[in-house]
Amino acid sequence: MMKIAFGLLLTLVVFCVSAQEFDDKMKLWYDRPASNWNEALPLGNGRLGAMVFGTPxxxxxxxxxxxxxxxxxxxxxxDKAKDALPTVRKLIFEGKYVEAQDLATKEIMSQTNHGMPYQTFGDLFVSFPGHADYSAYYRELDIENAISTVQYKVDGVNFKREVLTAFDDQVILLRLSTDQPGKITCQLQLNSPHDNADAVTENDQILVSGVSSMHEKQPGRLKFQGRVKAKLTGGKQIVKDGIIQIEGADEVLVYVSMATNFINYKDISGDEVSKSQELLENAFSKDFESIKSSHVDYFKGYMDRVSIDLGITEAASKPTDQRVAEFSQGFDPHLVALYFQFGRYLLISSSQPGGQPANLQGIWNDRLFPSWDSKYTVNINAEMNYWPAEVTNLTEMHEPFLQLVKEVSETGREAAEKLYGAKGWVLHHNTDIWRIAGPLDRAPSGMWPSAGAWVSQHLWERYLFTGDKQYLEEVYPVMKGAAEFFLDFMIEEPENNWLVVTPSNSPENVHAGSGGKATTAAGVTIDNQLVFDLFSNISRASKILGKDEAFAMEVEKAKKRMPPMQVGKHGQLQEWMHDWDDPKDQHRHVSHLYGVAPSNQISPIRTPELFDAARTSLIFRGDPSTGWSMGWKVNLWARFLDGNHAYKLLQDQLSLVTPDKKGGGTYPNLLDAHPPFQIDGNFGCTAGIAEMLMQSHDGAIHLLPALPDVWEAGSIHGLVARGAFEIIELTWKQNKIEKLVVKARIGGNLRLRSSDQLRNEKGFRMSKAKGSNPNHLFEIMKINDPIISPEVKLNKVELPKFWEYDIMTTKGKTYTFYRK
Structure with a gap:
C-alpha cells in the first residue's frame, strides 16, 4: 500500500537535480532566530563546541x-563488594530478586561517587544596539563546510555573521560584516556560571578563568581559561572591565580560545593559561579567509568521503524545522539524506583523533549539571555514538572511543580485583573523563558488569573494517583482559549448570520473576550474547595472530557452557534466562536484540528460528519510544530486511519535538530528543540509514537489503564494508541496482549478496558462492553458530531470493558491476 500511495506522490512532486545542485542543499536553515538551546545550531572541532543562536x-x-x-x-x-557478592548471588538463585537487588545497592554499588558531570564553559554574548527591529532574516548551518551564517537587515543595512570552530587553529572565530562601512557597533561579554569565574580585562583581551565544580565529595581541580580578542577594520574599540566595546567598524573578527589543565585521565598538570594564550595569539595573526580555508579543507577531507542522493522534492525549499514537522505527512527524501549527513557532521565535530570521545551530548552542553551528567553510558548509548564511524568512512573519528576502551581496561583492572577478586578488567554501565570503572547509581541500572565485553566489540569491529593485523596485535591484550574477567566472574547456575554472569540486569528493564519490582537477575540474554561475541573474537584473533592458542581453547570451552538463546512461549526471543517476557512490555531498551544489531549472531540465513523470534520481540516492543531507542530500531528493522518498517521508524524519529510537544523525536535543530537531548539518536539513525542501503555483517556485502519502496531511485558513494571494501558507487532505479563500483582496499575475496542478478563489466565470471578463501575477513565474520534452544515451529518471515557471488580482488583495484 505504501508503494502505491507514494508512487503517485513521486510522480507529482519529485524533480531531478544535478549533483552540484543537490550538494548545495546540505544545509539546515531557518527564517527566525533560535528561541531556546534546542533551536541553536552546533559547531565543533572535536575539542571546542559552540551553539549559535543567531538573535540579531x-x-x-x-x-x-x-x-x-x-x-x-x-x-x-x-572493598565491601567482595564480601557481599556470594550472598547476592545466593539470593538471586533462590528467586529473591528484590532482596538481592537491595543488598547489591547497599554493598556493591559505589555510595559516594556516581560519576562526574561534563560541564559548560559559559557564553559569549555580542549585543547590537538598535537591532531588535530587523527584517529579511536568514540563519543556516552549512554541514558541507562546518560554518554557521546569520543574515538580516536593519535600517537598510545588510548585516552578516559567520561562525566557525577552526579545526587547524583551535579557536572559535566570528566574523561580523555589512554591505556598508562603519555600521558595526556592538559589545562583547564573556561569562561563565562556574563559581569564582568572573570576567577580567588583560591588555586588549577579556578572559575568564575558573575551576570545575566539586561533585559528590570529589573536589573540582580541573582549571580552565577562556580568552576573547577582537580585530577591527575601521572604527574603534575599548577594552575595559571585562567588556569589549566596538563602535563604527566596517568588519570585526572575534577570536575565542579555551583551554584546561587536563593532560589525561590521571594527569591534570597542564598549563591552561599558556595554552589559551598561545592558541589565541597564533590564530590572531591570521585573517578570516586563511583560517576559514584551512578549516574547510580539513573538515571536507572527512565529510566529502560519503555522498548520498535519495531524491529531492519541493519540501527541500522549506525551513528545516517545518520540514521535520511535516515529514511524516509528506515525502521529503532529501531530509533523510540531510539527517544522515548531519550525523556524520556531528561525529566529525565532536570526536577528533587525540581527543575525548563524544559523550552523551557530543560536546554540546549548556549546564553545569546536565541530565545523566552527560557522561558515557556504556550499556548502549556510548557505543551507539560510534556505530556510524566505520561504515560511513570516518574511521579516524572512532579513535577517541577506542582509546577510552584502552584506558578503562587500566582502571577496570583495579576494579575487577578490589570489587570481585577477579582477574582481567571490568566496566559497568557508566564511566566519565576520569575513566571510573566501578558500579554507580543504584543496582536496578548500575549492577551491570558487562560493558567491558560491549566496548571490546568495537576493537574487533575496527579490525573487520580495516584488516589491520598490526592494530589487532595492539588491542588483543585489551580484549583478552576483558575475557579473563568473565572467565573468573561467571559461575554455574543451579537449574541447568550453565555458566552465567550474575548479578546483572537486562538494561534497565524489570522482570516478571520479581513481580516487576527488580531488574537484578542471572544469565540475561544480552550478557550471554556479549560474552559469546567476546570469546568468539578472542578465538578468531588468536588464529589470525598465531598466538595464545591455550587461552583461545579455554574461552571456547567456557562458551559451550553458557546459556543458549531461547524462544519463549509467545514465540519471542527471551530477554532473560527464564521465560518472563510480557508482549505488552514496551521498554525503551531492546537489549536482547543485540544479537541482531549491532552483533551478527542472529541471521535470516544461519538462524532463521532466532531471526523470526527476535522479530516477534521487536514487534511487541512497538515503534514510538525515546529518541535513541528509535535510532536502534531503525538498525534492527534494517537487519530484519524490512525497509518499509525501518522507514516508518525514521518517520517516528523525524517527528518535531518542541516545548509544547513532548516525547522522543527530533528538535528543530535536528538534534535527537530523548528527551532531553542525547546525541546517540542522531548517530544511531545515521548508522541505520547506512544499514538500509548496505550491510556487511553476515558474511557478504548485502546490497540494498532494506530499501523502502519510497526510495525508488538514488545513489550513495563512499560507504565502507567489512572486509575493507569501499563502495565507491551504488546507484539504483525503480528499486533495482543499476551500478556498483567497489574498491578493494586490501584485496581478497569479494562476496556480494543482492536481490538483483549482477554482471561484471570486464566479463569476470561470478559464481554463486559455495564458500571461499577461509582466511578472508568475511569468513571469520561468520562466527560459530550460536547455541540455540530446541527447535520451535514458528511462522517464519518470507525472505526475498538472494543472489550471492564471489570474485577475487586485488589490493587497490576497483570493480564495476551492473544489473544483469
Whole structure:
C-alpha cells in the first residue's frame, strides 16, 4: 500500500537535480532566530563546541571545551563488594530478586561517587544596539563546510555573521560584516556560571578563568581559561572591565580560545593559561579567509568521503524545522539524506583523533549539571555514538572511543580485583573523563558488569573494517583482559549448570520473576550474547595472530557452557534466562536484540528460528519510544530486511519535538530528543540509514537489503564494508541496482549478496558462492553458530531470493558491476 500511495506522490512532486545542485542543499536553515538551546545550531572541532543562536540584537554563542568536567582523577571502587557478592548471588538463585537487588545497592554499588558531570564553559554574548527591529532574516548551518551564517537587515543595512570552530587553529572565530562601512557597533561579554569565574580585562583581551565544580565529595581541580580578542577594520574599540566595546567598524573578527589543565585521565598538570594564550595569539595573526580555508579543507577531507542522493522534492525549499514537522505527512527524501549527513557532521565535530570521545551530548552542553551528567553510558548509548564511524568512512573519528576502551581496561583492572577478586578488567554501565570503572547509581541500572565485553566489540569491529593485523596485535591484550574477567566472574547456575554472569540486569528493564519490582537477575540474554561475541573474537584473533592458542581453547570451552538463546512461549526471543517476557512490555531498551544489531549472531540465513523470534520481540516492543531507542530500531528493522518498517521508524524519529510537544523525536535543530537531548539518536539513525542501503555483517556485502519502496531511485558513494571494501558507487532505479563500483582496499575475496542478478563489466565470471578463501575477513565474520534452544515451529518471515557471488580482488583495484 505504501508503494502505491507514494508512487503517485513521486510522480507529482519529485524533480531531478544535478549533483552540484543537490550538494548545495546540505544545509539546515531557518527564517527566525533560535528561541531556546534546542533551536541553536552546533559547531565543533572535536575539542571546542559552540551553539549559535543567531538573535540579531543579542548573539549568544554557548561554549564548551571537551575536557571541562567536574571532579578530579579518581576511581569509584571500594572493598565491601567482595564480601557481599556470594550472598547476592545466593539470593538471586533462590528467586529473591528484590532482596538481592537491595543488598547489591547497599554493598556493591559505589555510595559516594556516581560519576562526574561534563560541564559548560559559559557564553559569549555580542549585543547590537538598535537591532531588535530587523527584517529579511536568514540563519543556516552549512554541514558541507562546518560554518554557521546569520543574515538580516536593519535600517537598510545588510548585516552578516559567520561562525566557525577552526579545526587547524583551535579557536572559535566570528566574523561580523555589512554591505556598508562603519555600521558595526556592538559589545562583547564573556561569562561563565562556574563559581569564582568572573570576567577580567588583560591588555586588549577579556578572559575568564575558573575551576570545575566539586561533585559528590570529589573536589573540582580541573582549571580552565577562556580568552576573547577582537580585530577591527575601521572604527574603534575599548577594552575595559571585562567588556569589549566596538563602535563604527566596517568588519570585526572575534577570536575565542579555551583551554584546561587536563593532560589525561590521571594527569591534570597542564598549563591552561599558556595554552589559551598561545592558541589565541597564533590564530590572531591570521585573517578570516586563511583560517576559514584551512578549516574547510580539513573538515571536507572527512565529510566529502560519503555522498548520498535519495531524491529531492519541493519540501527541500522549506525551513528545516517545518520540514521535520511535516515529514511524516509528506515525502521529503532529501531530509533523510540531510539527517544522515548531519550525523556524520556531528561525529566529525565532536570526536577528533587525540581527543575525548563524544559523550552523551557530543560536546554540546549548556549546564553545569546536565541530565545523566552527560557522561558515557556504556550499556548502549556510548557505543551507539560510534556505530556510524566505520561504515560511513570516518574511521579516524572512532579513535577517541577506542582509546577510552584502552584506558578503562587500566582502571577496570583495579576494579575487577578490589570489587570481585577477579582477574582481567571490568566496566559497568557508566564511566566519565576520569575513566571510573566501578558500579554507580543504584543496582536496578548500575549492577551491570558487562560493558567491558560491549566496548571490546568495537576493537574487533575496527579490525573487520580495516584488516589491520598490526592494530589487532595492539588491542588483543585489551580484549583478552576483558575475557579473563568473565572467565573468573561467571559461575554455574543451579537449574541447568550453565555458566552465567550474575548479578546483572537486562538494561534497565524489570522482570516478571520479581513481580516487576527488580531488574537484578542471572544469565540475561544480552550478557550471554556479549560474552559469546567476546570469546568468539578472542578465538578468531588468536588464529589470525598465531598466538595464545591455550587461552583461545579455554574461552571456547567456557562458551559451550553458557546459556543458549531461547524462544519463549509467545514465540519471542527471551530477554532473560527464564521465560518472563510480557508482549505488552514496551521498554525503551531492546537489549536482547543485540544479537541482531549491532552483533551478527542472529541471521535470516544461519538462524532463521532466532531471526523470526527476535522479530516477534521487536514487534511487541512497538515503534514510538525515546529518541535513541528509535535510532536502534531503525538498525534492527534494517537487519530484519524490512525497509518499509525501518522507514516508518525514521518517520517516528523525524517527528518535531518542541516545548509544547513532548516525547522522543527530533528538535528543530535536528538534534535527537530523548528527551532531553542525547546525541546517540542522531548517530544511531545515521548508522541505520547506512544499514538500509548496505550491510556487511553476515558474511557478504548485502546490497540494498532494506530499501523502502519510497526510495525508488538514488545513489550513495563512499560507504565502507567489512572486509575493507569501499563502495565507491551504488546507484539504483525503480528499486533495482543499476551500478556498483567497489574498491578493494586490501584485496581478497569479494562476496556480494543482492536481490538483483549482477554482471561484471570486464566479463569476470561470478559464481554463486559455495564458500571461499577461509582466511578472508568475511569468513571469520561468520562466527560459530550460536547455541540455540530446541527447535520451535514458528511462522517464519518470507525472505526475498538472494543472489550471492564471489570474485577475487586485488589490493587497490576497483570493480564495476551492473544489473544483469
Amino acid at each position: 540584537a543579542m548573539e549568544r554563542l554557548q561554549l564548551n571545551e571537551e575536557t571541562l568536567w567536574a571532579g578530579s582523577p579518581n576511581n569509584n571502587i571500594h
